[in-house]
Structures are given as structure tokens and as C-alpha cells.
Amino acid sequence: MENYGGVFPCSSSASSAPQLSLNVLDSNAYSEFQAADKSHGFLGLTANDMGLPNSEVNLMNDACRGQSFASTVTTDQTDREMKSSSSGKKKGEKKIRKPRFAFETRSQVDILDDGYRWRKYGQKAVKNNRFPRSYYRCTHQGCGVKKQVQRLSKDEAVVVTTYEGMHSHPIEKSTDNFEHILNQMQIYTAF
């Protein structure tokens, strides 16, 4: 927890992949989330549409092909320190606002395998959405990275994956070249 901040997941290989098809810059920006008037966790979304080529991004087994990623840098204000039990963190040290990054993906499956191992720890129904939202946490010890997967009610074909925190350990699985893509995504979103 709170172990982000410039800590890159120094993966063995793919240290400096120069040209990746992940163009997180450019394209039109459209806000898809902030449709409701309620206080959303997303503020000022900037979805960039980058048409990924039909690479062998074989995630689970069917996964998505020809999907369109939309990165979203979110300057959230999520800073809560509740935690009744578990590791007693220092109190009132610094309100760290964990950066969250939302990725909009066009896929048929909810679970996009990004190479890390996740354990589901919750699921809640979302308002204005008949699809539930799933909460996952990285099973790596000391890695408090969380992510939540949600499906747009408007477009059931679109899956929004919101990452919270930064991995500080290498990826477990060698998910083909998707590892490179994931690395790039983290680098770009390391802001």
C-alpha cells in the first residue's frame, strides 16, 4: 500500500521498448463516464482512442481482438485510511491520493488478463447500471494494487477496468507481447 510513486515494475526484459502501438496521446477525447450528476470517482476524463492492431493479444483464450483502448488519467481524490485490522499503517502521516487509471476496453469478457494475479474481494451493484462492478486486488504480498472492472450499461460491449496503484514487482506470467503493452501503459500513466 502506498508503495507507488515512481516505482516502476522493473521487468526483466522490455526495459525500454521504443515504439509501441500504444499511443496514449492524440485522438479525440470524450467523456463517457461522467454521465451522471452524482459525485463520480472520475474527474475530467480524457479518453484517448487508440486503435490497437490485431496483434496476438490472446488474453484468456477468447479475449478481445481489434479492441480499442481508451486510457483515462484520473486525478482522483481517494484518500481514506480506514483499515480496522490488517497491517496498522502509520496514522495521519500523509493523505496520499492514489492515482487511478481507467482503461476502457471493448471486449466480450470482463476479466482482462494483464499478467498479474488478482483475487476478487468484492462485488457491488452500480447505480444506473444493471451490471455489477467487481473489485480485485493483486495477490502479490506487499502489493496493494487494486482494480475494479465494470461494464457500461449503455454499451455492454465496453468494459472499464480501473487500476489503482502501481505494481512494484515483475509480472508473473509471460503474456506474450501483452506484457510489453502493459509496461508501456504503466510508463505512460506513471504521471
Add this chain to the structure above:
DNA sequence: CGATTTTGACCGGCGC
């Protein structure tokens, strides 16, 4: 048998 999912309860924040 260990790891993970499921699911309702619980908790803190915020709006009224």
C-alpha cells in the same frame, strides 16, 4: 488441501 470466489454485513464519508 490450499487458493480463490461468493455474498451479505459492515464501515466511513457525504448530502440533506
Add this chain to the structure above:
DNA sequence: GCGCCGGTCAAAATCG
């Protein structure tokens, strides 16, 4: 102060 709401916990169930 109360109730809603989003997020998390934890015990039981399920999976491999």
C-alpha cells in the same frame, strides 16, 4: 443526526 452510497471484510462455498 440520519440515511444513502461506494468500498471492504470475512465466513462459507467452490474450484483445481
